[in-house]
Amino acid sequence: MQRQLKIRVAQFAALGAAAPVLLWAYSYGPLPFYTTAPGDKPGIACTACHPGPLNPPGGSVAVNFPGGLSYTPGKTQTFTIQISDSQATLYGFEMTARLDSNPTAAQAGSFTPLAQNGGLQQVICSKYDQAGTQGCPPSEDNGIEWIEHSQQPFTTNTIQVQWTPPATNQGNVHIYIAANAAPSNPGLPIGHIYAADYVLSPAVSNPKPPSIAGVVNAASFAQSAQAGSFVSIFGSNLATKTMTWDGAIANGIFPTMLAGASVTIDGKPAPVNFVSPGQINVLAPADSNTGPVAVVVTTNGTPSNSFSLKLQSESPAFFTYSPGNGKYIAAQIGLPGNKTLTLAPKGLFGSAVPSQPIQAGQVAVLYGTGFGPTTPIEDPTRVLSSALPCISNPAVTIGNAQAPVQFCGITETGLYQINVVVPSGLPGGDNAVTATVNGVSTTQKVFLPVQ
Numbered sequence: 001m002q003r004q005l006k007i008r009v010a011q012f013a014a015l016g017a018a019a020p021v022l023l024w025a026y027s028y029g030p031l032p033f034y035t036t037a038p039g040d041k042p043g044i045a046c047t048a049c050h051p052g053p054l055n056p057p058g059g060s061v062a063v064n065f066p067g068g069l070s071y072t073p074g075k076t077q078t079f080t081i082q083i084s085d086s087q088a089t090l091y092g093f094e095m096t097a098r099l100d101s102n103p104t105a106a107q108a109g110s111f112t113p114l115a116q117n118g119g120l121q122q123v124i125c126s127k128y129d130q131a132g133t134q135g136c137p138p139s140e141d142n143g144i145e146w147i148e149h150s151q152q153p154f155t156t157n158t159i160q161v162q163w164t165p166p167a168t169n170q171g172n173v174h175i176y177i178a179a180n181a182a183p184s185n186p187g188l189p190i191g192h193i194y195a196a197d198y199v200l201s202p203a204v205s206n207p208k209p210p211s212i213a214g215v216v217n218a219a220s221f222a223q224s225a226q227a228g229s230f231v232s233i234f235g236s237n238l239a240t241k242t243m244t245w246d247g248a249i250a251n252g253i254f255p256t257m258l259a260g261a262s263v264t265i266d267g268k269p270a271p272v273n274f275v276s277p278g279q280i281n282v283l284a285p286a287d288s289n290t291g292p293v294a295v296v297v298t299t300n301g302t303p304s305n306s307f308s309l310k311l312q313s314e315s316p317a318f319f320t321y322s323p324g325n326g327k328y329i330a331a332q333i334g335l336p337g338n339k340t341l342t343l344a345p346k347g348l349f350g351s352a353v354p355s356q357p358i359q360a361g362q363v364a365v366l367y368g369t370g371f372g373p374t375t376p377i378e379d380p381t382r383v384l385s386s387a388l389p390c391i392s393n394p395a396v397t398i399g400n401a402q403a404p405v406q407f408c409g410i411t412e413t414g415l416y417q418i419n420v421v422v423p424s425g426l427p428g429g430d431n432a433v434t435a436t437v438n439g440v441s442t443t444q445k446v447f448l449p450v451q
Helices: 004-014 018-022
Strands: 059-064 077-085 090-099 110-112 121-125 144-148 159-164 175-184 192-202 213-216 224-226 230-236 259-263 273-274 277-285 289-301 308-311 333-336 339-343 363-369 395-398 401-403 405-412 414-421 427-436 448-451
Touching: 059 175, 077 090, 077 175, 090 159, 110 144, 110 273, 175 230, 213 224, 213 289, 213 308, 224 405, 230 289, 230 363, 259 273, 259 277, 363 427
Parallel strands: 224 308
Antiparallel strands: 059 077, 077 159, 090 144, 090 175, 110 159, 121 144, 175 192, 213 230, 230 277, 259 289, 273 277, 289 308, 333 339, 333 363, 363 414, 395 401, 395 427, 405 414, 427 448
């Protein structure tokens, strides 16, 4: 084994002057231990050999799982790796699967190389040898293995990988992927390294199929929504546990499945923000259709009944605070030092969150969803990198007086921010707030406290 390692290091030294060859670094494929898994190279991955930062702007690697972020013990599944990079024509990768209970030393299942046009694969063990039919031997770092490109990089940025989970429920499994995207032109940069990781949970049997009882605008509970806005789904057996998309957002892309639950609206997968047995919150996918569309929840492979939701070009609604039973609009005021203060009656949140009414002439920042198209158009599948202004500003009234709108736009995916100047002459106390965009008005009875 020592002699084999020396030979391979010599191969690397001999190839050092040929920039395009460095995509795969070694003629037989990458060395093991170069994903971001604990015990490998966390935060470094293949940048240990390839110059440049990890996950540079302009590209990404993502893995699509046929069963969502779950696995059935012993049931083989095929992952699809998608590498995005505008300069690249050659692609390489290295992937490993670990038990989340001990990601440094506990192998999870086994990989099988697939024959695929555009590149070759192999499975290697910790001592640089190829895995046999029974996988890597336990004597080599407890059988930890890596699947990767071999000999030559891939000429396609879509790569399929076959994985067989542990035969029994071993808890959560962590999948780590590192990818290299490089141009074939020696005059261009060597390539970019991207990494991602995912947690797969054991599939839980769900004896009762999911059932939808209602689909509404997440802010107003009206039975209409706008593409790209937040939608709430209510019912039973919608998911097997409660989970948010925190920790499941990979490379700025929102998940379309959480805890085995996914949603389609008008046949299109919806980014999933929150799941629980009785409620799911999603972002309505991009859709040019308007009118009634079908909403379906699929939980652990079992679809629900189809429920109708009306899609509209605008479905304006304000978010509200839970204290006060949703009476007060979610609003803030800016303070010096880039700070904010909650606009609500004093003491509404107890001592946890300071709050106060607003005064005439001050600018209130109101939050809502569904306030019409933006420029450029929102992509609800991705984390927003910069604000998207509304094409048409809404007309806002506070206490029946017109409130000048200084700004309207999406500041976080699905979340609109509307900055308005509070008009003078309003009575002290709670003042009703309404907004109208392109002839469509908010339907809620919500209030802003004024002093």
